[in-house]
Amino acid sequence: MIDLLKTYGLYFLVGQFPQGPLGGLALTILLGLAALLLALPLGILLALARLSRRRLLRWPVTAVIYVVRGTPLLMVIFWAYFFLPVLTGQKTGQVTTMLAALVLFNGAYLAEVVRAGIQGIPRGQTEAARSLGLGYALTLRRIVLPQALRNMLPSLVNQFVTTLKETSLGYIIGLQEVAFIASQVNSQVLVHPVAVYGTLALTFFALCFGLSRVAYALEKRLARRPLELPVLLS
Amino acid sequence: MAQFDFSIVTTGEFRGWLVSGFLLSLRLTCITWILSLPIATAIALCRLSSVAMLRGAGAVFVEGIRNIPLLVHLLFWYFAMPELLPETARTWLYDHGAESICAVIALTFYTSSYMAEDIRSGIRAVPATQLEAARALGFGYLASMRRVVLPQAVRIVVPPLISQTLNLWKNTSITTVIGTAELMYQAQRVETASFRGVETFGVTTLAYLSVSLVITALALWFHHRFPVRAT
Numbered sequence A: 001m002i003d004l005l006k007t008y009g010l011y012f013l014v015g016q017f018p019q020g021p022l023g024g025l026a027l028t029i030l031l032g033l034a035a036l037l038l039a040l041p042l043g044i045l046l047a048l049a050r051l052s053r054r055r056l057l058r059w060p061v062t063a064v065i066y067v068v069r070g071t072p073l074l075m076v077i078f079w080a081y082f083f084l085p086v087l088t089g090q091k092t093g094q095v096t097t098m099l100a101a102l103v104l105f106n107g108a109y110l111a112e113v114v115r116a117g118i119q120g121i122p123r124g125q126t127e128a129a130r131s132l133g134l135g136y137a138l139t140l141r142r143i144v145l146p147q148a149l150r151n152m153l154p155s156l157v158n159q160f161v162t163t164l165k166e167t168s169l170g171y172i173i174g175l176q177e178v179a180f181i182a183s184q185v186n187s188q189v190l191v192h193p194v195a196v197y198g199t200l201a202l203t204f205f206a207l208c209f210g211l212s213r214v215a216y217a218l219e220k221r222l223a224r225r226p227l228e229l230p231v232l233l234s
Numbered sequence B: 001m002a003q004f005d006f007s008i009v010t011t012g013e014f015r016g017w018l019v020s021g022f023l024l025s026l027r028l029t030c031i032t033w034i035l036s037l038p039i040a041t042a043i044a045l046c047r048l049s050s051v052a053m054l055r056g057a058g059a060v061f062v063e064g065i066r067n068i069p070l071l072v073h074l075l076f077w078y079f080a081m082p083e084l085l086p087e088t089a090r091t092w093l094y095d096h097g098a099e100s101i102c103a104v105i106a107l108t109f110y111t112s113s114y115m116a117e118d119i120r121s122g123i124r125a126v127p128a129t130q131l132e133a134a135r136a137l138g139f140g141y142l143a144s145m146r147r148v149v150l151p152q153a154v155r156i157v158v159p160p161l162i163s164q165t166l167n168l169w170k171n172t173s174i175t176t177v178i179g180t181a182e183l184m185y186q187a188q189r190v191e192t193a194s195f196r197g198v199e200t201f202g203v204t205t206l207a208y209l210s211v212s213l214v215i216t217a218l219a220l221w222f223h224h225r226f227p228v229r230a231t
Helices: A002-014 A024-051 A055-070 A073-088 A094-119 A123-131 A136-173 A178-189 A193-224 A229-233 B012-048 B052-066 B070-084 B087-095 B098-125 B128-136 B141-178 B183-194 B197-225
Strands: none
Touching: A002 A024, A002 A178, A002 A193, A024 A055, A024 A094, A024 A136, A024 A178, A055 A094, A055 B197, A073 A094, A073 A136, A073 B141, A073 B183, A073 B197, A094 A136, A123 A136, A136 A178, A136 A193, A136 B070, A136 B141, A178 A193, A178 B070, A193 B052, A193 B070, B012 B052, B012 B098, B012 B141, B012 B183, B012 B197, B052 B098, B070 B087, B070 B098, B070 B141, B087 B098, B098 B141, B128 B141, B141 B183, B141 B197, B183 B197
16 A cells, blocks of 8 residues: 555656646646636626526526536536537647536536525615616626625535536546546556555545535634625725 | 438437437436435434434445545446455356446445435424424324424425436436446447437437436426425
């Protein structure tokens, strides 16, 4: 076990980096983070469209969200894998493919989180802002979204955990993330599958369990503070 | 772009592959669901128990499984677990479709850890005073559970369980990594053999979507028919 870690530990953590592209656990974390950060704006836009009064905007977006949520992520990854090159006219790397799939998929999920967050803000907040002369965009930017995003923070951390777990599906298209690296190691060592896959499982557990504790702590903290005060001050 | 011809994948041999994959996906979903529900209920009851050791064991089960991706579960059960088995058991496993058996094991553990949390929070959502009030009115323990507590808990528990079923249906696609011949596996196979990516993935996506929409519709119907009443 110790020998295994000595020989393959670094490979497991960063892949072939710095001789080759970044991989392993580092890639898993970076990709998960990038996917979440890029999916958030998309999620906000989709949520606003879903809450819009214009049917022409609301209905198609609602349909798209239902379709994406009813499709396995793996299916989205395959669509991206085969059709991003067709659409863009150039070869797409695995990282880009995976990122595109994750952003689209998480965008649809985050849309519902953001929608719930916005709907959780009392209507009086919007009405007060509008009656003070703020326009739609300004009301959203200064009044509604800051409160909604703050309340959503625990859900966002949980979504990050989900995204990290989802990056493991890159395995199927040969993305060098940590699960792929582990199976590379396993096929080189051959005799210790329990140790190799056990390490992989423990790594994910430590990362995701730690993060979900953070989400839990955030939730507790937010529950203690009153909703309105800090927002009025900011 | 080339002309699309869906008839290539909706007739003949390729259609057979896709249909067999679809049926296996459905079968995996059903078997896993039936196995998961009692396990999840047992785990939920453990986590609500007054015995600290049972609570701890339940928490370890749920957190230990939920924080590891399904793909890693599958890799572990398929590549590592057989090494721990005695020779005869391993031979038996490989003779009886190891891919499907390991897929069901991994899916069952994964799904039941999620369902356990839904069941636990559903039971907890029924105020203890409901049971106390029923008992005070002269109902026995079983009768108050059956007539007062459970009808309320079921209304709360069923919607999240339906959405876990939807997740389960989508998760069966991941079992393709260990070579379980379900829909996603067959789709890849058809795509490789026919070079008809758009048609193959179009039909496959529709197949996944149709079942997902049925499950979603079921959830909406239940929500409409049995709304959660304020207590």
